[in-house]
Amino acid sequence: MSLRQQLRGTGVALVTPFNSDKTIDFSALGKLIDFVIDNGAQYVVSLGTTGETPVLSKEEQKEVFEYTLAHVGNRVPVVIGIGGNNTAAVIKDLEYFDVKKAAAILSASPYYNKPSQEGIYQHYKAIAEAAPVPLILYNVPGRTGSNISAATCLRLAADVPNIQGIKEASGNMVQCMHILANRPEDFLVTSGDDHVTLPLIACGMDGVISVAANCFPQDFCQLVNLALAGQFAAAQPLQFKLLEGYDLLFAENNPAGVKAFLFELGLIQNELRLPVVPLSQGVHDQVKTYLKQL
Template sequence: MSLRNDLQGTGVALVTPFKNNTEVDYDALGKLIDFDIDNGVEYVISLGTTGETPTLTSKEKFDIINYTYEKVNNRVPVVVGIGGNNTKEVMENLTSYPLDKAIAVLSASPYYNKPSQEGIYQHYKALAGVSPKPVILYNVPGRTGSNMTAETTLRLAKEKNIEGMKEASGNMVQCMHILRDRPEDFLVVSGDDHIALPLIACGMDGVISVAANCFPKDFSEMIRLSLKGNFKAAQPLHYKCLEGCDLLFAENNPAGVKAVLYELGIIENVLRLPVVPLSESIHQKVKAYLK
């Protein structure tokens, strides 16, 4: 089997709920996992950047991964996020983190360093060489400060143990070049909730989503309909979710999604600095949207 078969549809990049004292709230994380799986997501991502991973300790990361496996209990596949801009450290994490029950590793392109395309290629080649699980590339220039080109992605797609790509460049033409020329069994998913539907129309296999945390039913159904080619039925759900997606990303991720989940009674509206909760004006728009 390939990741392209196993990870069709909607993956949810889980937030990390915190208590009011900013400790990890495992009870709330459990509620969130049940809410998302019960409402139709096809897989979960533990420790994606939406989980505020830069502010988590190594021990917290270990505990969150293990708790997620336990709570998911084989109902859906689990992908674990392990990335960074220090290649040696990421390699060490890949060999020390508990990955036995994961289906794959999602690894964001190095941030801040702004490596060349050759540097990005060599970084991922090194990770793939030590990872005990298949690696999913993650291109998100808005956060990393550098873009992984279609040429680099396609070059990496030929490497052993690199089996997929989360593309969040927002560049439709770049996405189409990847989709046209990818190996047949290479997974490509959208990292942009807003344009997941048109990207599936171009050939993507689904989405790794922020919105699926708080709108799992409508969002995952929209993706399923799109994958069946039923865009006429998917379109109303797409536009129903559109304003919600606008609010999720109005100021900062995951401030928007945490505000929605707070209003739904699933988590506390607590983030770790330097990220802060939504401004009062946007939060009021969230409340109005949910009504």
Template sequence: MSSLYNQLQGTGVALITPFTAQGFIDFNALSKIIDHVIDGGAEYVVTLGTTGETPTLGKFEKTDIVKFTYDKVNGRVPVVVGIGGNDTNALIKDLQNYPLDNAVAILSASPYYSKPSQEGLYQHYKALAEASPKPILLYNVPGRTGRNVTAETTIRLANEVKNIAGIKEASGDMGQCIQILRHAPKDFLVVSGDDALGLPQIACGMKGVISVAANAYPKEFSDMVRFCLANDFAKAKTINDKLVDAYNLMFEENNPAGVKAFMAEMGLISNNVRLPLVTLSASVYNRVKAYMATR
């Protein structure tokens, strides 16, 4: 088994990007968040994922966040960097120019809006893998991109492209997940991208979750995932049942507006997002506060 396969089992946290009221990156808050998730037991962090509002971050901001994350993490856990989009040539340049020496892998969301064919998706990822100095993790999230990376395409990439090491699978299609798990090479890392489906997907053979909810609840979520990986699903279910309402609230209007509301109530961040996102409506925010009051 590859070292990456072993390194990235368990809970990865798709870090949010905290902002000040003036819209600048709040590095003090980011420092607190990184400590919060590592101290909470997360196995690794993902910086510049879509939960980090990357479409609204400038290139220099992204570089600053990556460098800050490396420095703050300081080798305590592995760091995965998100580099994805729908301009293959631009992404190849990013892979060559971003500070990636301290990353263990690249998480790359499939091309959005363009809706390429399955052959187009294959060629896109093949080109990225050939240019990347680090292993590539596919990220399939058709609810956001508009195009599903099929199980057949994932398996083809896993078998034919050397530098593709795994997938964050967030199609929500359990049948598709089972096909990937059934046919993928043994050292191909398959992790969930759906907090609410993490438990059953690990039961099917996935090796963990890249989580949004773990920004707010790293200890509970990481413990739940570890119980799943140890095949103790009764204990995992007890924790998961307490988090189900939180998952629903986090995704009811928008991610990361939902999880940011939780984190603001915890005193980790100021409750700010960048347009076109807006903060949670008052009615949902009040339900967040009510949920947190019961914990």
């Protein structure tokens, strides 16, 4: 089975729950994993940005990934997030984590040092050639400060067999359409933007790696499944039902928004590590009001 077939649908970028003393709450992580799988998630992503990976030590990252693998069992595939702006360090991380147990590696484009398109190409080529499982590019210019162009994505897809997909979170619909129109047949293209997942699936995307599916898994997974089945008229009411929820998730910071929702659902404590702080009281009150309406 190709990676495109294996990861079709909704993947959940899992949060990392914390206790009041900021240690990792593994019990809550287990409850969250069960919650999203039981409500329709096709796979989960461990150690994504939504999991506050930048503020986890390497030892903690390893513990979270290994716990996630063990708790998921064989229910759904697990994707691991491994990225950075030091190519050699990322390649070293491939040895530190037991990545062979993952379905794929999701790797965010280098941040802050803003490499050229050639630099981005060489960065991903080097990582993919060292990786024992397929690599998924992750384009998120709003966080990294640089864009993986459609041309660079397609060049990597054509030249490097182990690069088998992209999570596209540029928000640039035209760029996404150029990738979709020219990708190799088995190349996975998945949305990284909850807001526009529905129209992107209409353009040909294979699903989404979602923040919203942490807290609205049933509705959101149903929306994605309907869209993938071409039932856009049936999916549209769910999109509009969740629209305010998407807005609140990203009103101030991710994962502050999703953690507020999960706290109100009784799944985790509303704890984050600096420099990220919980939602302001006003926005948190809007979260509570919205959940009552649901």
